[in-house]
Amino acid sequence: xxxxxxxxxxxxxxxxxxxxxxxxxxxxxxxxxxxxxxxxxxxxxxxxxxxxxxxxxxxxxxxxxxxxxxxxxxxxxxxxxxxxxxxxxxxxxxxxxxxxxxxxxxxxxxxxxxxxxxxxxxxxxxxxxxxxxxxxxxxxxxxxxxxxxxxxxxxxxxxxxxxxxxxxxxxxxxxxxxxxxxxxxxxxxxxxxxxxxxxxxxxxxxxxxxxxxxxxxxxxxxxxxxxxxxxxxxxxxxxxxxxxxxxxxxxxxxxxxxxxxxxxxxxxxxxxxxxxxxxxxxxxxxxxxxxxxxxxxxxxx
Numbered sequence: 001x002x003x004x005x006x007x008x009x010x011x012x013x014x015x016x017x018x019x020x021x022x023x024x025x026x027x028x029x030x031x032x033x034x035x036x037x038x039x040x041x042x043x044x045x046x047x048x049x050x051x052x053x054x055x056x057x058x059x060x061x062x063x064x065x066x067x068x069x070x071x072x073x074x075x076x077x078x079x080x081x082x083x084x085x086x087x088x089x090x091x092x093x094x095x096x097x098x099x100x101x102x103x104x105x106x107x108x109x110x111x112x113x114x115x116x117x118x119x120x121x122x123x124x125x126x127x128x129x130x131x132x133x134x135x136x137x138x139x140x141x142x143x144x145x146x147x148x149x150x151x152x153x154x155x156x157x158x159x160x161x162x163x164x165x166x167x168x169x170x171x172x173x174x175x176x177x178x179x180x181x182x183x184x185x186x187x188x189x190x191x192x193x194x195x196x197x198x199x200x201x202x203x204x205x206x207x208x209x210x211x212x213x214x215x216x217x218x219x220x221x222x223x224x225x226x227x228x229x230x231x232x233x234x235x236x237x238x239x240x241x242x243x244x245x246x247x248x249x250x251x252x253x254x255x256x257x258x259x260x261x262x263x264x265x266x267x268x269x270x271x272x273x274x275x276x277x278x279x280x281x282x283x284x285x286x287x288x289x290x291x292x293x294x295x296x297x298x299x300x301x
Contacts, residue, residue, distance in 0.1 A: 033091065034060050036132075042104065043101075044126035045119055046166050049108045051117050053124070054081060056088065056098040057132040062287045064135035067097040069125060069175075071154070073145030075199025077106045078149040086142070090282050095297030097126055097134055103150070106203045111187075112163060112217045114146075114203075120167035127171065138294055139175045145241065146199075148183020148232075152219035154281060155228050161216070175228050177292050178286055182270060184235040185245040189212035195242050220245075223252040229259040231288040233281045235268020261288055264291050 013234040036059040044051040058065050068091040072079045078132065081102040088098040103117035122141070129136045143151040157163055164173060184190065188211050190200035204210040215221055230253060234246045246262055253260040263284045265277050289295070 011066075012203070016055070017265070020292045034058065038132075041124075044120045044167055046104065046113070046117070047109050048135065049104050052081075052102055053121055054100040055132050056092060056100070057134070058097055061133070061298045063298050064129065065095065065097050066123065066134050066138035066140065066181075066294055067099060067134040069099045069101060069122060069139060069141045069151075069154070071101050071103070071118055071121075071141070071143035071147035071150045073143060073147040074105070076111070076146045076203040077199045077205070079105070079146070084147075084270065087142075094286070094295075097297075100132075103138055106199075106205075110205045110207075111203050111213050113185070114150055115153045115157070115217050116163050116166045118150045119157065119164040119173060122154055122173050122175070123164065123167050123169050123171055126173070127169070137176065140177045140179060140289065140294060141175045142179035142181070143183065144181035145183060146179040149156075149185070149187070149219065150183075151178055152183055152185065152230070153217060154178075154223070155230075156219055156222040158222070163216075176294055177289055178230045179229050179289075180230060180232040182238055182241050183219070183232070184241055185219045187218045189242070189245065198289070215270060220249060220252060223249070223256050223258065225256050225258065227256075227258055229288070229292050231261045231263065231285055233263040233285075235265040235270065237267050238270045240270040259292070 033195045034097060036057045038055045040052045041055060042050045043053050049265045070087055070285040071085055072081050081100045084100055088100060091098050101118060101121045104113040125134055125139065126136050141154045159173065189195050190197040191204060191210065191214055204214055207213070231248065232246050234243055236243045250260055250262045261284065263281050265273055268277060
């Protein structure tokens with residue numbers, strides 16, 4: 001499996017500037033024998049925008065497998081799922097399925113559109129679990145930066161908030177765990193004052209109720225008993241997302257009795273961690289997931 005995934009990594013680097021469809025067509029036979037890759041599936045149409053996702057599902061087993069739903073970052077204003085392929089590799093090496101998600105950026109729709117879209121992506125995964133072999137009891141949502149924020153909201157927001165109305169359904173939207181890479185936990189904190197960030201201002205716009213909306217899309221507003229366990233990774237010198245936001249999340253989770261862990265990268269900035277730092281983070285992630293009944297997928301041997 002690991003040798004095949006190294007080949008996949010090489011293929012990805014060669015085709016990084018092509019479309020996902022071209023990437024899929026050029027994959028080696030040995031990879032496609034293990035993973036069925038279906039790119040650019042439209043999971044939602046809103047505001048004349050077709051939100052798409054890519055599926056990497058095991059083709060060598062009939063048993064439903066643990067599945068990671070990965071959400072790209074970019075301050076809700078930029079970014080693309082195609083840039084996140086390498087973040088899927090640790091999960092593919094574990095034999096998991098993967099779903100790589102895009103969503104409406106601010107230029108298409110301001111907040112809370114991205115939050116709504118990611119909830120709809122989760123609903124799509126649950127509705128199509130049988131077709132692609134997703135184990136709906138073993139879904140993990142992850143992402144970095146704004147993607148980390150969206151991973152948190154996807155796993156934490158209750159149905160009572162009504163943020164899944166773009167894709168109504170009867171499924172109970174729930175994940176088994178959340179893996180948050182330096183995600184925003186308090187959006188309002190970034191709209192004004194010393195922590196103001198232009199990307200957050202752009203995402204919320206100039207609406208008079210922007211602070212109300214910011215609270216509605218902030219993970220800290222949804223900490224309560226019974227939400228999925230959360231592991232967060234962040235550098236304590238992050239210049240983009242204040243490290244204090246991760247600390248506040250951990251404190252709130254502790255008070256609510258939610259199992260949690262914070263992996264701090266000493267001196268770490270906003271991602272771009274060293275190989276050793278990433279290895280440390282992924283070792284902690286794998287241990288955390290295994291603790292919660294999310295081990296590697298079925299062996300290919």
